[in-house]
Amino acid sequence: MMAASSPNEPDAQTARFEAVAMPFMNALYNKALHLTRSPENAADLVQETYLRACRTFANFTEGTNGKAWLFTILYSIFINQYRKAQREPDIVSMDEWEATYHRELADPAWDDDFGQLVGSELEWQGPEIVAALGKLPEEFRAAVLLVDVEQLSYEEAAGVLTCPVGTLRSRLFRARRVLFVELRDYARKQGFIGGQKV
Amino acid sequence: MPTPPRHYKDELQDWLDQRLDAATCDEVERHLETCAECRREYEAMAWTKQQTTKRFAAAEAPAALREKILQSLRAEPLRAVVATAMPAVETANPAFWRKHLRPLLAAAAVVLLAGILAGVYFLKPAGWPEVAARDFRAYRAQELALELSTGDLKAMETYFAEHGVPFNTRVLDLGMMNYQLVGGRVQQPGARPRALFVYRGPANEKLVCQMFVGHVGELPNGVTLRENKGQPFYIYRKDGVTAVFWQEGAVVCVLVSDIKPEQVVQLAFAKAMP
Numbered sequence: 354m355m356a357a358s359s360p361n362e363p364d365a366q367t368a369r370f371e372a373v374a375m376p377f378m379n380a381l382y383n384k385a386l387h388l389t390r391s392p393e394n395a396a397d398l399v400q401e402t403y404l405r406a407c408r409t410f411a412n413f414t415e416g417t418n419g420k421a422w423l424f425t426i427l428y429s430i431f432i433n434q435y436r437k438a439q440r441e442p443d444i445v446s447m448d449e450w451e452a453t454y455h456r457e458l459a460d461p462a463w464d465d466d467f468g469q470l471v472g473s474e475l476e477w478q479g480p481e482i483v484a485a486l487g488k489l490p491e492e493f494r495a496a497v498l499l500v501d502v503e504q505l506s507y508e509e510a511a512g513v514l515t516c517p518v519g520t521l522r523s524r525l526f527r528a529r530r531v532l533f534v535e536l537r538d539y540a541r542k543q544g545f546i547g548g549q550k551v
Numbered sequence: 552m553p554t555p556p557r558h559y560k561d562e563l564q565d566w567l568d569q570r571l572d573a574a575t576c577d578e579v580e581r582h583l584e585t586c587a588e589c590r591r592e593y594e595a596m597a598w599t600k601q602q603t604t605k606r607f608a609a610a611e612a613p614a615a616l617r618e619k620i621l622q623s624l625r626a627e628p629l630r631a632v633v634a635t636a637m638p639a640v641e642t643a644n645p646a647f648w649r650k651h652l653r654p655l656l657a658a659a660a661v662v663l664l665a666g667i668l669a670g671v672y673f674l675k676p677a678g679w680p681e682v683a684a685r686d687f688r689a690y691r692a693q694e695l696a697l698e699l700s701t702g703d704l705k706a707m708e709t710y711f712a713e714h715g716v717p718f719n720t721r722v723l724d725l726g727m728m729n730y731q732l733v734g735g736r737v738q739q740p741g742a743r744p745r746a747l748f749v750y751r752g753p754a755n756e757k758l759v760c761q762m763f764v765g766h767v768g769e770l771p772n773g774v775t776l777r778e779n780k781g782q783p784f785y786i787y788r789k790d791g792v793t794a795v796f797w798q799e800g801a802v803v804c805v806l807v808s809d810i811k812p813e814q815v816v817q818l819a820f821a822k823a824m825p
Binding site: 367370371375378379381382383392396399400403404407409412414417425426428429454457458459463467470471482486497500501502507511512513515516517518519520522525526529530532533536 | 561564565568570588591592594595596598599600602603604611612613616617619620621623624625678679766767768769771772776777778783798
């Protein structure tokens with residue numbers, strides 16, 4: 354199938370591309386925002402993603418996951434053009450946080466505390482999750498966003514991050530542990546758990 | 552002496568994400584009834600996932616962004632088609648396009664015309680693995696002539712540099728593995744040129760390597776992913792031909808052959824550079 358067999362085909366192809374790609378703009382923008390932490394850069398990154406995707410649309414296999422394909426392009430541009438320029442926030446040490454996680458799990462007060470934690474979530478405003486997620490190294494953050502928020506399969510998310518599925522699984526596992534410790538810590542500081550609520 | 556019960560750390564996450572078969576699900580479920588440690592781990596993981604999924608409200612993209620993107624996609628009707636035939640240039644940002652769009656489109660239009668006249672078969676939706684396998688079969692059937700016959704790696708690299716390949720081709724030295732360079736050619740000159748070079752093994756086995764500007768993220772599904780020293784390799788097999796892709800900077804590399812699949816993989820592992 355030639356890409357330009359008739360004078361009308363470019364318009365048709367652009368329309369086809371738009372039909373496949375444009376429904377995912379909010380998801381792309383959301384991901385770009387969490388990667389770049391800047392609305393302006395996120396908008397540029399999304400626009401660049403669409404231009405690149407349109408140029409390589411011939412490589413897209415219809416019937417496969419268009420969202421995963423677009424995320425792959427977005428992530429590739431982010432790695433090449435934005436990541437080097439941006440300063441990472443204070444990243445947690447994964448090992449340190451995992452050690453804390455294991456201590457929490459072994460705490461005899463776990464069952465009481467966990468019950469309070471689950472009950473406390475109604476009083477949360479929401480930004481706690483964003484703040485906790487922001488403390489994760491980028492590869493771990495991306496794994497959580499792709500699987501838990503964007504609902505990609507492990508295979509699709511691994512494709513986006515160009516890493517083996519086993520690596521994706523491990524990042525997700527560790528990221529969830531860190532997020533749990535962060536959120537539990539937040540709940541404790543707010544007095545929601547530990548019997549000190551004021 | 553009885554074996555102490557094992558914990559189900561890996562399976563817990565797979566269970567949560569619905570990646571376990573029914574039998575293992577039952578096994579994990581039974582285990583959780585008696586193991587407080589695993590139960591706590593699961594509770595924590597499930598609650599965290601629930602929070603992330605529920606509370607991470609997707610930000611709405613600015614309304615103006617959609618219009619801006621649609622305008623840029625539609626600004627030049629030929630762009631979508633023209634650009635697929637161009638090398639995947641690493642653009643700095645959208646400002647790059649605003650500045651260079653017209654000259655690039657003019658150049659690309661010439662490229663497209665040449666491509667159409669030549670029959671741009673690389674644009675087929677088949678994708679890179681099929682193209683790489685097809686080139687290999689064509690070479691094996693002696694239907695793909697080499698433009699330069701040489702066993703000299705440097706001479707081959709110089710040839711590519713002088714014949715429109717827009718990156719420094721690293722012709723692999725496979726001498727230690729008893730594969731000798733035979734020669735090479737530039738595939739699809741002018742559009743997305745690919746440096747193609749071939750090797751002959753000790754029993755006259757044929758091995759084709761190609762390099763071109765691109766990103767492995769554009770590879771189609773159906774891949775087997777392997778990792779070596781932290782570097783991912785993308786393996787496709789069809790009709791007795793194995794193609795192993797990997798990324799080197801802005802360049803995609805692929806080794807293709809009909810020898811044993813693992814041999815192709817090991818050759819790629821040995822010679823790939825991150």
